[in-house]
Amino acid sequence: MERFMQAALEEARHGLDEGGIPIGAVLVHRGVIIGRGRNRRVQLGSAVLHGEMDALENAGRHPAEVYRESTLYTTLSPCPMCSGAILLYGIPRVVVGENCTFLGEEALLRERGVDVQVLQDPECIALMEAFIAASPELWHEDIGE
Amino acid sequence: MERFMQAALEEARHGLDEGGIPIGAVLVHRGVIIGRGRNRRVQLGSAVLHGEMDALENAGRHPAEVYRESTLYTTLSPCPMCSGAILLYGIPRVVVGENCTFLGEEALLRERGVDVQVLQDPECIALMEAFIAASPELWHEDIGE
Numbered sequence: 001m002e003r004f005m006q007a008a009l010e011e012a013r014h015g016l017d018e019g020g021i022p023i024g025a026v027l028v029h030r031g032v033i034i035g036r037g038r039n040r041r042v043q044l045g046s047a048v049l050h051g052e053m054d055a056l057e058n059a060g061r062h063p064a065e066v067y068r069e070s071t072l073y074t075t076l077s078p079c080p081m082c083s084g085a086i087l088l089y090g091i092p093r094v095v096v097g098e099n100c101t102f103l104g105e106e107a108l109l110r111e112r113g114v115d116v117q118v119l120q121d122p123e124c125i126a127l128m129e130a131f132i133a134a135s136p137e138l139w140h141e142d143i144g145e
Numbered sequence: 146m147e148r149f150m151q152a153a154l155e156e157a158r159h160g161l162d163e164g165g166i167p168i169g170a171v172l173v174h175r176g177v178i179i180g181r182g183r184n185r186r187v188q189l190g191s192a193v194l195h196g197e198m199d200a201l202e203n204a205g206r207h208p209a210e211v212y213r214e215s216t217l218y219t220t221l222s223p224c225p226m227c228s229g230a231i232l233l234y235g236i237p238r239v240v241v242g243e244n245c246t247f248l249g250e251e252a253l254l255r256e257r258g259v260d261v262q263v264l265q266d267p268e269c270i271a272l273m274e275a276f277i278a279a280s281p282e283l284w285h286e287d288i289g290e
Contacts, residue, residue: 041206048193048202048230057193061186064289084229084250085193089289105229108253144209144234 001121004028004073005097011038011051012075012127018043021135021142022127023051025074027059027091029066035059041142050142051075052082056089067091075124077104079143087112097124101132102143146266149173149218150242156183156196157220157272163188166280166287167272168196170219172204172236174211180204186287195287196220197227201234212236220269222249224288232257242269246277247288 001009004026011024015038027035037054040046049057052074067089072078075097078086083105086094093115099106106116132139146154149171156169160183172180182199185191194202197219212234217223220242223231228250231239238260244251251261277284 045206046202047204047206047234048198053193057191059192061190061192061286063286067289080229080232081226082229084225084227084232087225087229089192141206141208144212 001123002095004033004071005075005095005119005121005124007033007036008051008073008075008097009121009123009127011036011055012124015039015043015051016127016131021138022131023074023076025051025055025072027055027070027072029070034062034066034070039142042138048081050079050082052078053085056085064090071095073097075121076128077102077106077118078109079104083109086114093117095119097121098128100125101128146268147240149178149216150220150240150264150266150269152178152181153196153218153220153242154266154268154272156181156200157269160184160188160196161272161276166283167276168219168221170196170200170217172200172215172217174215179207179211179215184287187283193226195224195227197223198230201230209235216240218242220266221273222247222251222263223254224249225253228254231259238262240264242266243273245270246273 012022016022020042021039035055040049071093077099157167161167165187166184185194216238222244
């Protein structure tokens with residue numbers, strides 16, 4: 001597995017170890033990870049810190065140029081909120097671990113010119129399948145269902 | 146001014162007093178404010194806590210039914226990230242203080258069935274106009290420009 005998706009997957013597994021929802025992400029600027037994150041709903045009682053949002057938050061404040069030279073790696077297809085954050089900051093490229101267990105706003109992202117690559121990685125799929133089977137209510141809460 | 150927009154405007158002014166970006170929001174469920182928030186970019190070094198996001202975060206974790214019976218009041222037209230959060234949680238109604246100084250994703254929200262009402266409130270407009278004139282770089286950072 002490519003090292004940046006590996007880092008996102010490590011974040012997801014770290015989240016699972018904490019009792020959280022196993023979705024992770026990293027923001028990469030010119031080949032360097034500038035923000036790592038994982039879903040924090042359980043850990044922080046957060047309604048907004050999905051994996052991608054947590055990576056953006058942990059990256060800190062940056063001028064627009066930084067985002068426009070960055071790629072976001074996320075273990076799962078980005079939901080409307082995370083896709084909106086990608087559009088807000090003009091992140092041009094998103095690499096998605098899988099969209100088998102949840103399909104986010106990939107069509108909207110592509111329509112707005114974002115390069116979205118989906119890996120359908122077996123480890124990412126297996127992690128989410130096991131989590132959803134074990135904690136369906138928590139999962140539904142996280143995606144507003 | 147309607148009391149919920151007044152509460153959002155109070156949050157925006159509180160943010161300005163803290164040296165922050167003056168945008169505020171409140172999430173209202175069945176006539177009761179369950180979350181108040183304001184843009185926290187400056188105060189917390191946050192890249193994700195726009196006013197609407199901060200209100201959602203401060204409201205805490207809720208099941209989908211709560212969001213689906215709620216209205217979000219925000220002093221400024223919601224950006225792509227905040228609009229995405231509205232879509233994620235299925236918030237059916239958004240009341241916007243003004244969209245003269247910034248036009249967010251109102252068209253996308255309406256296309257997805259959200260009832261978006263824009264007040265064009267003179268106090269909300271004056272607050273943002275003065276802020277943008279005084280701090281254009283900070284404002285551009287906040288909207289990814």
